[in-house]
Amino acid sequence: MENDSLADQIVKVANWVTAARGVVIFTGAGVSTESGIPDFRSPGGLWEKYDPDDFLYQKIISSEESRRKYWKMHSELYYTITQSDPNPAHFACVELDKMGKLDCLITQNIDNLHQKAGLPEEKILELHGNSMKVLCLSCGKQYRRDEIQEWLENGIEAPSCEECNGILKPATIAFGQAMPQRETEEAVEKSRNCELFIAMGSSLVVHPAALMPLYAKEGGARLVIINLTSTPYDDQADLIIRGKAGEVIFSIVERVKKEVGKDLSGTTD
Ligand code: NAD
Helix, strand or coil, X not given: CCCCCXXXXXXXXXXXXXXXXXXXXXXXXXXXXXXXXXXXXXXXXXXXXXXXHHHEHHHHHHCHHXXXXXXXXXXXXXXXXXXXXXXXXXXXXXXXXXXXXXXXXXXXXXXXXXXXXXXXXXXXEECCEEEEEEEECCCCCEEEHHHHHHHHHCCCCCCECCCCCCEEEEEECCECCCCCHHHHHHHHHHHHCCCEEEEECCCCCCCCHHHHHHHHHHCCCEEEEXXXXXXCCHHHCCEEECCCHHHHHHXXXXXXXXXXXXXXXXXXX
16 A cells, blocks of 8 residues: 555545445545645644634633634634635535535534535535634524624624623634534444545544544445544555645546546446
8 A cells, every 4th residue: 555656546546436335525624725724733823823722612601811812813714714715625525526426524624615615515514613603602693704703803802692792602613612413423424334434634633523534444434544644543544645635636536537437428448
């Protein structure tokens, strides 16, 4: 496996995708770095600027000071995200879906770029929420993120709900906050029952999301990891591709298109 060239690895994964009934793709911040959104852990990432300990859920709900810092970080992220466009990694997932090959996409990302690329909402399981929405933690009222951004720009540093004065928080999952139940249950079920699981652009260190590749392996799936750096689950993978997510998955999908096209035209070579 280690001696395979990148081209060989791409062909191998493309063959697995073609043969599989459906593929589960699992994405992390690394699929959006090619869109200009920094991940958290690479050099220059957000955790070089902010201390993740400040963003523990318990701190956010108990301290206005933490909420101010949290909103400051999210304000910065908002500008980056709204100025970013999907890249070939996002579009490749859409292409896979159009070919009927995508069972579902499980994402840890909060940047809405899979939706912006055109992937149908029902195919996406967001484990860590979506930063384009804001929720009241008391009454559940949902706000548009751009509305709250206006409040922030008008000097409100830690916004509260206009209905009940509850705490407003981006509809994302902070450290120590439970992942959404429906999405998590579906993601576990899809992971356990797939034939092929492709994890890309994730350090696979944020739990419990990072357990999805393990559930896939437990269920008998092949596991492919596409990531620039090593992950704690590399020893579980059937194939590891060290490359940029956009370039690698795009090449895989192009190859699958040719294979699927061959099937459709009835040729066998
Ligand atoms: P992470 O920052 O822990 O890891 C990203 C991984 O992607 C790294 O291992 C890095 O080597 C790799 N990587 C970077 N660019 C790549 C590329 N072009 N191709 C292939 N690999 C690349 O991210 P994570 O595992 O998703 O977990 C961190 C948490 O960060 C998640 O909960 C997520 O919600 C949040 N986050 C999301 C965004 C986003 O929505 N775009 C951005 C930053 C952080």
